[in-house]
Amino acid sequence: MDSLDFIKDIVLPPLFEGTLVTLKLLVFSIPLGLVLGILIGTGRVYGNRIISFLCTVYTIFFRGTPLLVQLFVIYYGLPSLGIYFSPFTAAVIGFVICSAAYHSEYIRGAFLSIKNGQMMAAQALGMSRMQAIVNIIFPQAIRRALPGCSNEIIYLVKYSSLAFMVTCVELTGAGKIVATRYFRYTEVFLVIGALYLIMVTIVSNLLKVMERRLKIPGLG
Amino acid sequence: MQEDQPIVLKIENIHKRYGETEVLKGVSFTVKRGETKVIIGPSGSGKSTLLRCINQLTIPDQGRVWLEDEEVTHIKKDINLFRQKIGMVFQDFNLFDHLTALRNVEIGLIKVKGMNKKQARERAYNELLRVGLKDQANLYPAQLSGGQKQRVSIARALAMDPSVILFDEPTSALDPELIGEVLEVIKNLALSGMTMVVVTHEMGFARSVANEIIFIENGMILDQGSPYDLFINPKHERTKKFLYKITELYGKSKDE
Numbered sequence: 001m002d003s004l005d006f007i008k009d010i011v012l013p014p015l016f017e018g019t020l021v022t023l024k025l026l027v028f029s030i031p032l033g034l035v036l037g038i039l040i041g042t043g044r045v046y047g048n049r050i051i052s053f054l055c056t057v058y059t060i061f062f063r064g065t066p067l068l069v070q071l072f073v074i075y076y077g078l079p080s081l082g083i084y085f086s087p088f089t090a091a092v093i094g095f096v097i098c099s100a101a102y103h104s105e106y107i108r109g110a111f112l113s114i115k116n117g118q119m120m121a122a123q124a125l126g127m128s129r130m131q132a133i134v135n136i137i138f139p140q141a142i143r144r145a146l147p148g149c150s151n152e153i154i155y156l157v158k159y160s161s162l163a164f165m166v167t168c169v170e171l172t173g174a175g176k177i178v179a180t181r182y183f184r185y186t187e188v189f190l191v192i193g194a195l196y197l198i199m200v201t202i203v204s205n206l207l208k209v210m211e212r213r214l215k216i217p218g219l220g
Numbered sequence: 221m222q223e224d225q226p227i228v229l230k231i232e233n234i235h236k237r238y239g240e241t242e243v244l245k246g247v248s249f250t251v252k253r254g255e256t257k258v259i260i261g262p263s264g265s266g267k268s269t270l271l272r273c274i275n276q277l278t279i280p281d282q283g284r285v286w287l288e289d290e291e292v293t294h295i296k297k298d299i300n301l302f303r304q305k306i307g308m309v310f311q312d313f314n315l316f317d318h319l320t321a322l323r324n325v326e327i328g329l330i331k332v333k334g335m336n337k338k339q340a341r342e343r344a345y346n347e348l349l350r351v352g353l354k355d356q357a358n359l360y361p362a363q364l365s366g367g368q369k370q371r372v373s374i375a376r377a378l379a380m381d382p383s384v385i386l387f388d389e390p391t392s393a394l395d396p397e398l399i400g401e402v403l404e405v406i407k408n409l410a411l412s413g414m415t416m417v418v419v420t421h422e423m424g425f426a427r428s429v430a431n432e433i434i435f436i437e438n439g440m441i442l443d444q445g446s447p448y449d450l451f452i453n454p455k456h457e458r459t460k461k462f463l464y465k466i467t468e469l470y471g472k473s474k475d476e
């Protein structure tokens with residue numbers, strides 16, 4: 001069997017299935033990670049002492065330990081405490097927790113870059129602190145944080161391959177299985193690489209469109 | 221003309237300390253409806269701190285503030301209700317950078333006053349008209365000149381229907397050729413009967429619209445009186461010197 005036919009008939013079908021799983025992982029992980037990151041970042045800047053401390057510890061902890069270790073703890077460790085997750089759920093939880101830690105850094109930096117005068121002006125109008133954060137500070141901060149968060153999302157597309165380590169058969173896992181069965185690593189992993197490249201290109205273009213949509217003169 | 225008008229704002233014995241230094245050492249004054257009070261004083265004398273103590277953006281260590289018949293400094297009252305009625309205009313504008321001029325003016329109406337969007341938009345548009353910026357309604361702050369930004373921020377304060385507006389050096393951050401357009405707007409407000417406290421070193425403006433000039437130094441009121449009293453007949457030699465100095469520094473404006 002020559003390479004092209006091999007790829008078309010044997011490699012692509014399982015890889016497409018794997019790609020679907022990867023996309024499903026991303027569809028859950030990206031938005032949830034971003035939302036959690038925003039909450040953690042906001043808690044760090046605007047929370048009271050306890051909340052701010054807890055959010056900071058969260059970030060230090062999950063940025064300071066390898067994602068793979070986090071995944072192992074979630075999938076293989078937690079069952080000893082009676083907590084069981086499916087491979088897919090375990091992977092999503094790991095990705096959300098980890099990417100949120102990185103997002104929170106960008107969000108926090110963006111909050112701190114907003115001049116104090118914005119808060120003063122909002123409060124002078126009669127807004128509560130909470131209203132000022134929601135209506136004035138956050139819309140500006142998220143625009144400043146977006147380039148950093150975009151990068152993190154693109155990383156996430158690629159490190160989603162670690163899901164295979166907790167037996168969630170996504171793109172890389174599916175590839176590893178066919179490659180091992182037929183002992184054809186080069187072709188298979190070249191195709192996998194191409195598929196990731198396509199996904200990254202699509203995601204980064206979507207993010208660019210979003211950045212452009214949200215762009216405001218003088219901000220960002 | 222303001223003689224028999226009711227008191228809008230009453231400030232009593234305000235003290236504020238930052239660490240070792242006592243920035244305000246017991247400042248008191250009252251503002252009647254329709255009055256324009258001008259506050260002058262050297263840099264660091266506590267003028268901005270005083271204005272911020274009025275709407276509690278800075279909490280004074282001691283002293284009380286009343287707006288009309290209600291005590292602003294009363295612990296149990298919602299400060300946000302008072303702040304709606306105390307407009308504030310900042311030296312560096314502090315327009316909301318992510319909102320157009322129009323949205324800057326309407327956001328307080330919608331989020332704070334709970335006005336419906338259509339009414340708020342109409343009101344905001346009228347306020348922009350009043351400060352001569354109807355053509356700039358849809359521009360973002362970054363697309364406006366300094367003078368235009370400050371006029372938007374005045375419109376933003378006016379839209380809330382405040383009982384009094386506090387101005388903190390509204391023209392100090394502006395290029396000289398843009399100062400006139402902003403002073404013009406403030407002057408028209410004064411003439412239309414708005415109650416205002418204005419920190420400024422524009423003496424031409426002060427002379428033409430101030431009912432009273434308050435001279436603050438080292439956190440205390442050193443002198444106060446009508447422009448005539450202060451310029452011609454100040455209590456302290458120090459007042460005379462300061463007035464002379466800032467008149468030199470800021471030049472004489474067209475009103476003189």
Ligand SMILES: Nc1ncnc2c1ncn2[C@@H]1O[C@H](COP(=O)(O)OP(=O)(O)OP(=O)(O)O)[C@@H](O)[C@H]1O
Pocket residue numbers: 238243261262263264265266267268269270
């Ligand atoms: N948040 C703060 N923390 C510590 N010190 C402060 C703070 N705000 C003001 N000060 C100090 O209080 C003093 C008075 O400041 P303030 O800004 O009220 O003066 P000002 O009269 O408005 O001066 P300027 O004409 O320069 O605006 C200054 O010495 C300033 O350094």
Ligand SMILES: [Mg+2]
Pocket residue numbers: 267268269388389
């Ligand atoms: Mg000041």
